[in-house]
Amino acid sequence: MITQHDLGKKWSKGPLPEAFSEGELRSCSGAKIKIPKEPPVIADKFGEPKFQTTGANYARLVAVYDTSTDALSAMTTIRKKVAGCPEEKEFPSKKLPNGKVTVSHLDKWSSSEETLDGWNHIRAVETVTYPTWVSIVNVRHLIIDFAQRGNVVFSSMYVQRLRPNKSSKELEEKAVELLEGQLGRFG
Numbered sequence: 001m002i003t004q005h006d007l008g009k010k011w012s013k014g015p016l017p018e019a020f021s022e023g024e025l026r027s028c029s030g031a032k033i034k035i036p037k038e039p040p041v042i043a044d045k046f047g048e049p050k051f052q053t054t055g056a057n058y059a060r061l062v063a064v065y066d067t068s069t070d071a072l073s074a075m076t077t078i079r080k081k082v083a084g085c086p087e088e089k090e091f092p093s094k095k096l097p098n099g100k101v102t103v104s105h106l107d108k109w110s111s112s113e114e115t116l117d118g119w120n121h122i123r124a125v126e127t128v129t130y131p132t133w134v135s136i137v138n139v140r141h142l143i144i145d146f147a148q149r150g151n152v153v154f155s156s157m158y159v160q161r162l163r164p165n166k167s168s169k170e171l172e173e174k175a176v177e178l179l180e181g182q183l184g185r186f187g
Contacts, residue, residue: 002182004046007058014047017157020061025078025155026144028085028109028126035153036074039063054137056160056171058178063153075120075148078155082124082146085109105130119147119154119183125172129164137161141168143175147183156182 004011019026020043025033035041042062048055065071086109093104111124126142142159158175162168 001042001062001185002178006181007046007178008048010049011046012049014045014057016043016045017059020045020059025061025146026142026157027081028124029089029091029107031081031085033078033081035063036077037065037070039065039070039153054161056158056174058156058158060154060156060182065151065153068151071148071151071153072120074153075122075146078146078153079113079122082111082122085111085124103130103134116147116180117183119149121179122146125168127168132164135161137163139164139166141171143172145175145179147179149186152186154183154186
């Protein structure tokens with residue numbers, strides 16, 4: 001497995017994203033994908049020093065099934081959930097019961113599918129734009145990868161907030177580098 005040292009200097013281990021901590025996968029707009037048949041999973045998350053503002057976060061989950069048929073079935077479930085996500089969805093601000101408020105935002109979602117070194121691979125990219133009054137670094141880019149080969153299902157998330165005029169190309173390239181490095185270590 002890729003270690004925090006492979007990610008870069010000063011990266012540290014952090015708390016799991018909500019979906020991963022519940023043994024689920026992340027989908028569009030904060031939705032979760034329940035992992036079929038509840039296989040054993042390994043999950044962890046790492047963050048750059050400024051991960052809460054402009055630094056990056058990387059999280060991954062590995063599910064090991066008893067059979068490749070079960071893993072392929074899980075990937076079929078993932079594919080259906082990802083394909084069902086709307087390309088664009090606007091969320092208005094709203095008050096929560098605990099006195100807090102969710103801030104309005106616009107989610108944009110795209111996905112693609114390919115075979116990568118023998119792995120079935122789905123990549124989803126979510127861009128969440130918040131109003132500029134929230135922060136001048138108001139665009140969050142989330143790259144989610146799902147991969148399956150044999151009896152293994154792998155998912156990773158690479159996320160970073162950027163200014164609205166910054167391209168996410170470098171971020172997406174880093175996500176590809178991490179995905180290929182991780183899948184390569186599985187053999």
